[in-house]
Amino acid sequence: MQLLANGIIMGAIISVGAVGLTLVSRILHFFYFGYAGMLVFGAYFTLTFFNFVELPLVVSLLLSIGLLAALAIAIDRLTFKSLRSRGTGPFGMMVVGIGLELLLRSSVRLIWGSDVMRFELPIKRALVFPFDVRITTNQLIIIGASLLLMYLLHLFLDMTKIGKAMRATADNIELAKVKGIDTEKVIMWTWGLAAISAGAAGFFLALDTRLVPIMGWKLLLPLFAAVILGGVGNPYGAVVGGMVIGLSQEISAGFMAPSYKPAVAFVIMTLTLLVKPSGLFGRGG
Amino acid sequence: MSGPAGFLIFFLTYAVVYAILAIGLNIQWGFTGLVNFGVAGFFAVGAYVSAFMSGSPSPYHLGGFGIPFPFALLIAMVVSGLFALILGIPVIRLREDYLAIVTIGFAEIVRLIIVSERNITKGPYGMGVIKPYKEVISSPMYGLFYLGISLAILAILYLAIARVVGSPWGRVLRTIREDERVALVLGKNVNWFKLQVLVLGSMVFGLGGAVFAHFFNFITPNHFLPMETFLVWVMVMAGGSGNNLGVIIGAVAVRGLWEGMMFLSDVLPQGVQIGAVRLGVIGLLLILVIMLKPEGILGERKTASDIL
Amino acid sequence: MLTVQNLEKSFGGIRAVDGCSFEVEDETITGLIGPNGAGKTTVFNLISGFYQPDGGKILFRENRIDDLPPYRIPHLRLARTFQITRELQKMTVIDNLMVAPLDQMGESLWNSWFRIPSVKNQERKIKEKALDVLDFLEIEDLKDEYAGNLSGGQKKLLEFGRTMMTDPELILLDEPGAGINPTLMKKLNGYIETLRSEESMTFFLIEHDMDLVMQLCDPIIVMSEGKKLAEGSAREIQENEKVLEAYLGG
Numbered sequence: 103m104q105l106l107a108n109g110i111i112m113g114a115i116i117s118v119g120a121v122g123l124t125l126v127s128r129i130l131h132f133f134y135f136g137y138a139g140m141l142v143f144g145a146y147f148t149l150t151f152f153n154f155v156e157l158p159l160v161v162s163l164l165l166s167i168g169l170l171a172a173l174a175i176a177i178d179r180l181t182f183k184s185l186r187s188r189g190t191g192p193f194g195m196m197v198v199g200i201g202l203e204l205l206l207r208s209s210v211r212l213i214w215g216s217d218v219m220r221f222e223l224p225i226k227r228a229l230v231f232p233f234d235v236r237i238t239t240n241q242l243i244i245i246g247a248s249l250l251l252m253y254l255l256h257l258f259l260d261m262t263k264i265g266k267a268m269r270a271t272a273d274n275i276e277l278a279k280v281k282g283i284d285t286e287k288v289i290m291w292t293w294g295l296a297a298i299s300a301g302a303a304g305f306f307l308a309l310d311t312r313l314v315p316i317m318g319w320k321l322l323l324p325l326f327a328a329v330i331l332g333g334v335g336n337p338y339g340a341v342v343g344g345m346v347i348g349l350s351q352e353i354s355a356g357f358m359a360p361s362y363k364p365a366v367a368f369v370i371m372t373l374t375l376l377v378k379p380s381g382l383f384g385r386g387g
Numbered sequence: 388m389s390g391p392a393g394f395l396i397f398f399l400t401y402a403v404v405y406a407i408l409a410i411g412l413n414i415q416w417g418f419t420g421l422v423n424f425g426v427a428g429f430f431a432v433g434a435y436v437s438a439f440m441s442g443s444p445s446p447y448h449l450g451g452f453g454i455p456f457p458f459a460l461l462i463a464m465v466v467s468g469l470f471a472l473i474l475g476i477p478v479i480r481l482r483e484d485y486l487a488i489v490t491i492g493f494a495e496i497v498r499l500i501i502v503s504e505r506n507i508t509k510g511p512y513g514m515g516v517i518k519p520y521k522e523v524i525s526s527p528m529y530g531l532f533y534l535g536i537s538l539a540i541l542a543i544l545y546l547a548i549a550r551v552v553g554s555p556w557g558r559v560l561r562t563i564r565e566d567e568r569v570a571l572v573l574g575k576n577v578n579w580f581k582l583q584v585l586v587l588g589s590m591v592f593g594l595g596g597a598v599f600a601h602f603f604n605f606i607t608p609n610h611f612l613p614m615e616t617f618l619v620w621v622m623v624m625a626g627g628s629g630n631n632l633g634v635i636i637g638a639v640a641v642r643g644l645w646e647g648m649m650f651l652s653d654v655l656p657q658g659v660q661i662g663a664v665r666l667g668v669i670g671l672l673l674i675l676v677i678m679l680k681p682e683g684i685l686g687e688r689k690t691a692s693d694i695l
Numbered sequence: 696m697l698t699v700q701n702l703e704k705s706f707g708g709i710r711a712v713d714g715c716s717f718e719v720e721d722e723t724i725t726g727l728i729g730p731n732g733a734g735k736t737t738v739f740n741l742i743s744g745f746y747q748p749d750g751g752k753i754l755f756r757e758n759r760i761d762d763l764p765p766y767r768i769p770h771l772r773l774a775r776t777f778q779i780t781r782e783l784q785k786m787t788v789i790d791n792l793m794v795a796p797l798d799q800m801g802e803s804l805w806n807s808w809f810r811i812p813s814v815k816n817q818e819r820k821i822k823e824k825a826l827d828v829l830d831f832l833e834i835e836d837l838k839d840e841y842a843g844n845l846s847g848g849q850k851k852l853l854e855f856g857r858t859m860m861t862d863p864e865l866i867l868l869d870e871p872g873a874g875i876n877p878t879l880m881k882k883l884n885g886y887i888e889t890l891r892s893e894e895s896m897t898f899f900l901i902e903h904d905m906d907l908v909m910q911l912c913d914p915i916i917v918m919s920e921g922k923k924l925a926e927g928s929a930r931e932i933q934e935n936e937k938v939l940e941a942y943l944g945g
Binding site for chain 3: 547550551554555556557558559561562565566568569570571572573574575576577583587
């Protein structure tokens with residue numbers, strides 16, 4: 103039961119992060135490794151506002167997401183925008199994304215150092231639930247906040263004009279262009295949404311564990327697994343995929359060395375690619 | 388030998404190891420357009436397998452079979468190739484961006500296994516590797532001697548690979564890189580060629596791993612981080628994909644840059660970590676190569692097959 | 696020679712090919728025409744193995760080929776070209792041709808390492824043949840040029856030549872006349888005629904240029920909405936009311 107609870111917490115973190123990654127992957131048409139850097143920056147920004155500026159936690163998170171969005175859009179302007187206009191393929195984009203990941207991780211180390219950091223929160227004891235399941239208040243916050251965030255993202259994608267344009271673009275880019283959707287504008291919004299998603303997931307992960315520069319990279323493989331399992335470009339699929347990956351990773355710890363958790367994500371991802379590359383909810387190949 | 392000469396020998400041997408890796412990746416990416424982000428994984432397999440083979444028996448890790456060095460190299464290559472075969476049979480048909488993620492995942496899992504299976508690999512503590520032929524060579528000259536061995540291996544590899552990439556086989560690889568559909572309508576079994584290339588290139592990575600292990604004489608999972616993969620990618624892309632001489636120059640240059648950054652520590656303010664700077668510089672290089680010079684510094688040779 | 700029976704293929708609920716049947720006879724130049732979206736290129740992609748049919752059969756010399764992977768098809772002496780030329784840009788013209796012959800000895804790693812003399816021998820023959828083809832197509836002087844630097848018409852010729860290098864008995868040509876000038880077109884017609892009469896090759900071609908089709912092809916197959924609408928000589932097709940209707944109405 104404890105493993106199940108851990109799985110739900112991990113699943114919530116992966117789900118939140120995977121929503122942004124799935125939209126970026128689809129709308130920008132490549133797998134963006136720099137997303138790992140966004141997760142880390144999100145966590146460290148929030149930490150800085152909270153620990154050092156001593157702002158309230160929610161305000162810190164919101165400020166961090168704003169900064170992260172600005173950073174993501176600035177990066178897009180400097181790199182991907184000109185590559186898009188030159189018609190660079192997914193491979194070139196992916197290599198630039200990897201370069202950015204290394205550059206962002208290096209910046210985190212240079213700015214904040216490589217030592218482990220934590221949110222300076224009063225330590226509370228874990229709450230004990232039936233079946234001797236222990237869940238900390240932080241973890242309850244993570245679950246609650248993820249649910250709220252996913253509901254808000256759902257409203258955004260479903261109700262707003264730009265949200266609908268994003269989903270249409272994710273569904274079929276060529277068709278969206280024909281319909282007169284301003285794809286550059288959609289891309290800007292996608293980065294904004296990715297900032298929310300990555301900022302929140304990075305923060306949650308840091309809240310549940312601790313902050314190290316490598317944390318983003320370590321979450322990247324499970325995130326890609328969730329994105330592929332849910333079908334690239336499908337935000338709801340990403341949420342389900344994230345839950346499945348989180349649960350399988352944690353439950354596997356019941357009968358395997360816990361260090362093999364990422365291997366579980368890898369195996370699920372590879373099987374998905376071999377059996378049904380369009381993911382759980384995809385239509386055809 | 389110590390001092391500047393010793394450092395030069397150390398540097399050159401290290402560069403030779405990476406030149407071997409770069410040739411392996413050049414077969415895959417440069418000639419065939421096959422994306423493999425799992426270089427570090429095969430590199431690790433080669434290093435550990437050769438170490439198990441050549442070492443003397445130990446209760447703390449696998450092996451210690453005391454097999455002569457050349458055979459340890461060969462076995463490392465074969466095992467690396469087997470890993471590539473097992474991975475490749477199901478995944479070789481995947482689209483290149485999926486293949487990129489799958490191979491990077493594969494390399495991470497190899498590293499996880501090395502970290503976790505302490506009874507076999509001694510885990511994060513790392514394991515010692517013998518110095519081959521150290522009983523015949525006096526210790527001051529040993530570094531130079533091993534550099535000689537590594538250079539000889541590189542030379543043999545270079546010639547062997549030049550022969551096949553300059554043959555009709557290599558011409559098919561270039562066709563696949565240029566346009567897979569054309570290769571198909573010309574009756575070439577594209578996936579079969581790609582599988583051969585994945586295996587052959589990965590055997591070369593395994594060889595690189597073995598040469599590295601017996602040069603460094605101590606290997607830990609941290610020698611095989613994803614960073615190593617990207618380092619090799621920078622060497623190949625900057626040196627000129629599809630040109631083996633170019634990627635060797637790329638390997639020496641990037642390795643030089645890597646070691647050169649060590650001297651930055653005198654210039655940089657206190658507390659700045661060289662590791663972080665290196666990470667950023669490699670990242671920047673990856674970005675710049677794609678943005679400024681996608682075809683690399685040295686181009687490819689014009690004639691595909693030079694067998695006549 | 697080539698038989699297509701009740702062929703079916705759908706994409707996302709749209710029936711691109713919908714129960715299409717026809718035959719291509721030995722040593723003919725058979726034309727395949729039809730309005731845009733009739734399913735012509737889809738039929739080509741089905742024959743050459745790029746798509747798997749949802750239903751129906753394709754037979755080549757009485758053997759079923761619809762379940763074969765694309766790379767097996769050329770080995771049956773059935774070759775194709777593409778609507779938009781696909782030259783190997785960063786390879787020279789002669790390399791573009793020399794890669795084409797099937798089952799080259801040197802395509803095996805083992806032979807390339809250890810059986811150099813025999814590989815060389817075969818390579819010499821292939822080179823001779825490639826030079827002959829370039830000579831036949833009158834583009835010999837371009838042999839060391841990168842294929843990416845050729846003009847549109849030269850690329851068409853190169854692709855045609857590459858197909859010839861595989862010794863085909865049946866060649867599928869997807870719009871050979873698209874994007875080339877009338878002089879070159881005339882030349883290409885001549886090559887096709889020569890190869891049919893002197894080398895007994897069969898051609899099956901999609902074309903939009905009606906003058907070309909009427910001059911060159913006999914018989915002509917007309918497709919519309921995924922089905923065969925009519926078949927006959929140029930004159931029969933021109934007089935067929937259903938065909939006129941499909942073109943004007945479509």
